[in-house]
Amino acid sequence: MRSILILAVMFGGASLAFTPAARAQSKIPIPVPRPDYVPDTTPQRQTASERTVLSGTKLTLADVVFMGLRDNRTIKSAYIDRIAQKFDLRVAEDRFTPQFSISGEVARQRIGDVTSTTIDVSPGVTMLTRTGATFDFVWSNSANIGDGNRTLSSAAQVTFEQPLARGAGIEVNMAPVQQARLGEKINRLRLRATISETIGSVIFTHRDLLLAQEELKLAEDAVGRGEDLLRINGALIASGRMAQMDAVQTEADVESQKLRVLRAKQQIETARLALLNLLGLDFATKIVATESLTPRKVDTKIGRLLAVALDQRPDYQGQLYVIDQNRLGLVVAKNEQLWDIALFARGRFGGEFASRSPTQNVADIVGGVRFRFPINDISRQQLLVQADTSYRSAELQLADIRAGVEMQIRGSAAEVSLLWQQLVIAEKARDLAARAIEIEKLKLNAGRSTTFQVRSLEDSLRTAENQLLAARIGYMNALTRLDLQLGTTLDTWKIALKD
Template identity: 55%
Template sequence: MTKSRLTGIIFILSLGMTIPYVHADDLIPIERVPIPIFKPQISPAAAQSSQGSLSRNNVPATSQATTNENQQVEMTVADVVFLSIRNNRTIKSSYINRISQKFDLRVAEDRFTPQFSIDGSLSRQRIAGVHTNLYDISPGVNMITPLGTTFDFAWNVSGSSSDNYNTLDNNIDMSISQPLLRGAGVTVNMAPVNVARLQEKINKLHLKTTVSETIGQAILAHRDLLQAQEELRLANEAVIRGQETLQQNRSLIAAGRMAEVDAVQTEADLENQKLRVLQAQQTIEDRRLNLLDILNLDLSTPLVAKEEFKLKKIPIDLRKLFDTALLNREDYQSQLYVIDQNKLNVKVAENQQLWDISLFAQGTYGTQKQTDLPDTRTRNGKVGIQLSIPLNDLTIKQQLVQADTTTRTSELQLDIIKSGIERQIRTSATEVKIYWQQAKTAQTSLDLARRALEVEKTKLNAGRSSTFEVRSMEQNLRDAETQLVNARINYLNALTRLDLQLGTTLETWQVSLND
């Protein structure tokens, strides 16, 4: 690690940390991990950055300004990945939403837990000059079992007291009901819980996609900044070459071997290159601000993209890529869960078509006490069967038709998603191959352009060429340099996009979600 990069990372970490979201320990592993496209090596600075989080609002203005004036913050792609996980607002918002989503699942799984309650009242009334105190308290519990059995229990205590007369009623009410057709069975009663569990899996996939897309966005923004920096470097080198050419022309003019007017166009080209430098500086500033905004860092941070152009040819196996995408793509896996949810809804709707036949039992047991009267005991019970047969209620049939239609539509949507995934994978794989060839060709073109310019300058010194030919070779060199930078960036970006489309971004960057 270079001294400037280490200083930059220390400056970033000095901005302060607030909410840690990703940790190396205590993580939930990601299911169905495929073989990623490539495995980048996580830099020590990235690992150091991953142990904290950043805040753009925790730095005093004075110290912040001093730091910005004296140093730059160098960041590789790996550093940007970890900082985006820490700081990005979209990821933070997704984790906040997960609080509500997890509680929704908890509520659904609480379906078969006994529900306790206490009702009560206390009052004082005056009728015909007689003051009476009234009280009533009723603890109770009700529950439903996975078989559909419902149980209700209530203990009712009520009474009144006045100067000469007191009453007390103490009763226990119990009831139990077991459906035989509609509402009976584990499948129907567990359906709401299973639907909620499937939804939780979908929510986790959504979170994974949000983090992956944010990482991809940060990587592409980093490469945009890197590309702008390379354009500035090339522009500066072009200015240096232009100055050397102009100096060479002036030497030839002084020797009487070139007319002074022939150097005018060289001076014009030099000014154009200086203008290109200014334009590149503006582009760098725009892209730097964009990257800082994604990372949610202070916009005055003097960020510099740092990465070596080490391209590696990636073997493309379309069948393997397609299978990997089906195992990891959020849209495809989520749609499978949606189909499972819809099938459960169909089973529930089919069950609703049945007659409502239930066995039931009810009982009331208690005592009543009154002043100057003997206690009265209550022992009431009832057992029977309850029947309800809808004859022409089309709304019941409507539920089944809607559930079946929704299921068939979701299955068609799965085919559409699958077809779209294959098309995207084929397009991305073709891009990777083409950009790799472009990078190789651009490198060869650059080598030839450099040699051609050197030859043309030598010929100019010998009086066998003209400034027009030299300027033409110089323009060819600038074009070749730009094409090589663009080809390399395009190739790396194509790999990043392919990684996103495969759904393997988190595995590639060795990130697990603390969810």
């Protein structure tokens, strides 16, 4: 009798919920849901309102980027390498600085019954000029003290040599310094690339954690909708409109979504540990990723993007510096093919003093031209061949890098454009799928649908939700990849390298 009353109330309410205008719009009535359609005898289940609360420190994208800059081990290692690289540049630029030195010796010897002490001290300086001239100065001081006999000599020796062909010229002698400076620019670009790639890794890992968190929310929402459907089934079973066995598949679907919840929690833990590892934080730290999931559309004009990439990409700009280095190497190799001709001059001035002997002055001067003409030495020509092939290979590699840059930019621009279209379509599909379930549940309540149809639409909704989430994360990751390929990651995040 109670079942008959429930059916009467349900169908009566359904008929009162429609107006003539509504019947004119649709042949299938959509009743207004009523809060009292579930009988008191329906067993209560755990609802999706008991959602998992993720505890921990909330980290935005900006937080993880700047924490990565501070504590990431890859970046720390890159800065440690920069210590040696900057010192290499300092050594190269010290090429024309006068080099001072002091050499000496103190010795005591005994020959038969004669004992003597010898003291030698010789300070000196050596300098290379930008024209290739070398200047050496040595001041030799020697003293010999024996039994009743003392001798002392002090003389300054000056040597000067200026190449006239091989090794002559400012360009040739400055080449090693210029190559070192270009190498320093390349090293700075490599540091920039390392930091950009590390930032990209941190961003992608942060989004992996965000994706896992959002998948957990979707899974719990699916569980909640499944439990709502179970309550509807309970009402239909209690009213005699559905057999008990017809609700089994719905219960199986709910349990399946509970497994999905557990998998999402495991994915959250995996992504959390990966992010903590990149940030250099304690693995026991509880963190929650936060980021807006409403991306904006960006301009993907190829001409503008390609111009930015060629101006900012570390690999392309670095290859330009490599070509300059090889060009200088070619200049040096060509200079090595010249004859070895040089002007030289040597002079020695001083005196020798001995006990019970007059002082002897020393004044020797020598000057002239030194030359060496190789006849059949092809080893120097080998240097020229190697330098020429290196230079031409570097130019070919630049063309290859440029083609690769353009291919990447065109591919990323197309990916961003298509993913935006997918995002727009996925949002519409999700909204329509959600609306379809609402309508189908109302029809089920009115007896005009079946649980199987609701479950089918539920599967469609879950698919649409997953597609929308994947489209959002995929689009944001595509923008990050495009930023990396443009070489503008540090500019995007307003990061200035303090090297």
